[in-house]
Amino acid sequence: MDKLKAGPLLRLLCLVCIGFALPVPVFAARPANVSIGALFTFDSVIGRSAKGAIELAVADVNRDASVLNGTYLSVVEQDTKCSGFLGIIQGLQLMEKKVVAVVGPQSSGIGHVVSHIVDELRIPLLSFAATDPTLTSSQYPYFVRAAHSDLSQMAAVADVVTYFSWREVTAIYVDNDYGRAALDALGEQLQSRRSRVSYRAPFPPGAGRAAFTDLLLRVSMMESRVIVVHASPDSGLGIFAAAHSLGMMSSGYVWIATEWLAAALDSSSSVSTVGMLQGVVTLRQYTPDSDAKRSLMSRFSQSGMNAYGLFAYDAVWMAARAIDQLLEDGSNVTFSDDARLVANGSTTRLRLGALKVFDQGEQLLGKLTTLVNFTGVTGRALAGPAYEVLNVGGTGVRRVGYWSNATGGLSVAKPDADAGEANQQLHSVIWPGQTSRRPRGWVFPNNGKALRMGVPYRTTYKQLVSRDASGPDGASGYCVDVFKAAVSLLPYPVPVAYELVGDGVKNPSYGDLVQRVADGWLDGAVGDISIVTNRTRVVDFTQPYQLSTGIQGLDGLIASSDPIGFQVGSFAKSYLMQELGVPESRLRELAINDYAASLQNGAVAAIVDELPYVQLFLSTNCQFRTVGQEFTKSGWGFAFPRDSPLAVDLSTAILTLSENGDLQRIHDKWLSPGQCASSDANSVGADRLSLSSFWGLFLICGVACFIALLIFFFRTLRQYFRYHGHAANEVDPDAFPPPVMDAGGSTVAGRMSARRPARLTSIRDLMTFVDMKEAEVKRRKKMMNEDSSSGSRLDRSAGPSSSSFSPV
Structure with missing residues (x-):
């Protein structure tokens, strides 16, 4: 019996032991x-x-x-x-x-x-x-x-700069990891848009008013007036306080602050702070409106969120x-x-x-x-970056647009995931000085440095440009005078220093001159510099001030196998080879002094050169002439570094010179014909058409016009007499008013007392008739014929007594 009772108990103990041996899932308790x-x-x-x-x-x-x-x-x-x-x-x-x-x-x-x-x-x-x-x-x-990182913010700043067509900016930034990395990002973004940071002005963390004043004095001497400020909200306001005291918040300046300024204004926008920031453009990270945002802002209104x-x-x-x-x-x-x-x-x-x-x-x-x-x-979270573009004015800020990475730029519409591409548009901005007109964004640098302009030291045809030891500038010529006249039209002073390029033994290479400008050795180049594609890739040119070249009679010349001459250093060689397909074996490089001899001895069949050189050559070599029509090319221009604002302003000045006639007067002063002027009609202009060339055509046209006039006159007279004959047969009752009795009892016709000379009336009638249209004449003749026929029928039906009258 005891054994029977012990069995189930033993089995139960075994099951319990097995249960403890089996793995049991363990869940960690949440930490408190x-x-x-x-x-x-x-x-x-x-x-x-x-x-x-x-x-x-x-x-x-x-x-x-x-x-x-x-x-x-x-x-x-x-x-x-x-x-x-x-x-x-x-x-x-x-x-x-x-x-x-x-x-x-x-x-x-x-x-x-x-x-x-x-x-x-x-x-x-x-x-x-x-x-x-x-x-x-x-x-x-x-x-x-x-x-969002400053990479997207600097893209927004670069788009703002590009939108207003500025090419250079001055960057003021705090000299630490935050400032330096952002400046590098800004430089990359501007470079991708063909703009650049022209001057960097770092300041140490914790800088005071004196440091800011010294920094801004250096900035004021620079060329760019577009200033980007990247600082912290705690130190950045000191920059604007110093700028305000120095008069740098006035008209002509452009101030663009990154999002730190919006944070400072959102936290505490006092009247004095806003007052010194008038006209500043700043960014603020865009956050869409929502109930959660409004609720948080309302709970945080006291401290400034x-x-x-x-x-x-x-x-x-x-x-x-x-x-x-x-x-x-x-x-x-x-x-x-x-x-x-x-x-x-x-x-x-x-x-x-x-x-x-x-x-x-x-x-x-x-x-x-x-x-x-x-x-x-x-x-x-992690959505595409977007910014509000704000403009400080009055007693606060106003939104002038948005920038979104998702839509690809500036827009006046809110950033939206479903929106299309940005339309690159902003509302009007009130700039420093309370003006809505876009500032030019730069001035000539006030640092005492003159503009270094390279001048080719030509040894031939010095009328164009060359050394002038007796003059104050050391250079003279047609090109130099054009440049001086254009500079004088600029709305700001530009001191210029001319540097001769060349050894005075042979004409310098204009390709090397342009490359010096591209490499920064010169600020620009003055001279007869042809504007061709390979040069525009490295520098900018002004508006051309010589619009035609002397490429003459090309079709027949190219079709032949004769040698062709071109001036040393001219772009004509590359043009003839690359664009017209002339093999290099046919081309002969010549100095201008060798033009006459080469043409006379048959070394070349023709010379291709630019029009001013051709004119100067023909002015002293009357036995030669140009043939065919002139070929239009880009012309000459002054070379400047890429994106130089001077190129734009000087182009406008050259257009003004062309419109007011000064450009032609300078041309006539330096490039007027020489001893061959009297024989131009027989030599240089022999193949040109004049009024005398068309005397036969003028005679034929004149005779034809005279005969047509006579025919028209006789035809008009014939129509007039026919019209006058019909009018004479008409009886106008008003032409004969009722007779009146005078005191003696005789009858007097009232109309006879107002009779006019017949000749005067006929002349006036003829003049009136000539003014009438032919269709009107025919219409009136038809009406008169119809009236005449109707009157005849009435006369026959009424009898003789119907037309008589008896006086009372």
Whole structure:
């Protein structure tokens, strides 16, 4: 019996033992508290906004039951005090407190250092204000950008510069990682749009009013008046205060500030601050309107919320959602020692042993990078960057447009995922000086340096351009006078220094002269420089001031096999070979002094050259002449470095010279015909048509016109007499008024007393008839014929008594 009772009990014990031996799934309990860190400067424009936003976000997360599911989120804040050194120390102390993620840092420089730390400790870093483009996830795997980088912002600035057709800008920037990286990005963006940063003006972090004044004095001496300011919200306003006191916020200047200025104005836009910023254009990161955004702004209205605060708020929510997903997957939150930090007793001296590696950091990083559909108060996370373009004026700012990377540029419409390409349009801007007229954007530099203009030292045909030892400029000629006249029309003074290029023995190479301009050895080149494609690729030219070249009678010349001459250094060789297909074996390079001999001895059948050279040659060599028609080419121009604003202004001045006749007067002064002027009609102009060439045609046309006139006159007279004959047969009752009785009882016809000379009446009738149209004449003749026939019938039916009358 005891054995029977013991059996079931034994079997039960065995089952229990087997049950303990089987694996049982274990679920980690959610931690009661999870901490994140926040690293920024408390007492700063960005920091004050970020601090309030972070604390509001943590409170909102803890109130939301759908996030973290009972796990309390806490934040540990560390103040970097705008110091790189203290930022490193505060970052290390923050890691000691076992935070699973860090929101920040505010500074790009601190971001570089702290990124190295979090990479080793596997703690994700969510930056809401470090916009340095070189802070990338490829270099720092645990760096997660929660705001757009300056790469997109500088693209927006470059588009604004391009939209207003400016080619050069002066960049004022803080000399640290944040400023230097942004400036490099701006230079690349401008270069892709054929613009450039012409002058860089860095200032050290923490610079004061005196440093800003010295910097702006240097800026005022530069050529560009388009100034881009990239600073921090705390130091940037000092630049504008100094500019205002120096009179640099006046008409003619263009000030473009990056998004730091909008953050400063959003935080505290006092009347005095706005007053010194009149006409400034700035950017602000675009965040779409939403109920969540409006609610947050209303709760934060007392402290001044800016765009950085909005991104900090969203960064906390991103961290909270990623932690929630990590815990939902059953992961725990644990930390472990790093063996490298405790080696050789280093923990005793630096307490590095307190730094722990976050075991689940890689998993949390993966959750953060997959939150592409997260939508916060700034819109959808990781969406395409967009900016508002703002203009400071009056007592605040007004929006003049938007820039969006998704739509490809500037637009007056809000950025929208479904919108088409941007129309590259902005509303009108009120610039400094209270003007809506677009500033030119540059002035001639006020630094005492004259414009260095290269002049070819020609040895032949010095009427065009060459050395002039007796003159004050050291150069003279047709081209130099054209340049001087054009410069005199500019609305600003341009001091010029002429530098001769050449040895005075032979004409210099104009290709080498243009290359010196392209390489920066010269500021420009004056002379008979032909505008051809290979030169326009390296420099800019002004409006051509000689529009025709002397390429004559090409068709017959090309069809033959005769040799063709061209001037040494002329573009005619490349033109004949590349565009007209003339083989090089037929071309002969000649000096101008050899033209006459080469044509006389048959060395060449013809010479192809530019019209001014041809005119000068023919003025002293009467036995030669041009044949065929002139060939139009680009002409001559002054060479300037690429995108030089002087090229545009001087082109306008040359057009003015052409319109007012000064260009022709300069031409006549230097290039007027010489001793062959009297024989031009028999030699140079022998193949040209004149009025005398058409005397036969004029005679035939004159005789034909005279005969046609006679025919018309006789035909008109014939029609008039026929018309007058019909009119004479008509009886007008009004022509004979009733007779009246005089005192003697005799009858007097009243009409006879008003009789006019018949000749005068006939002449006037003829003139009236000539003015009448032929169709009108025919119509009246037809009516008179019909009236005449009708009157005859009435007379026959009435009888003789019907037309008689008896006086009373």
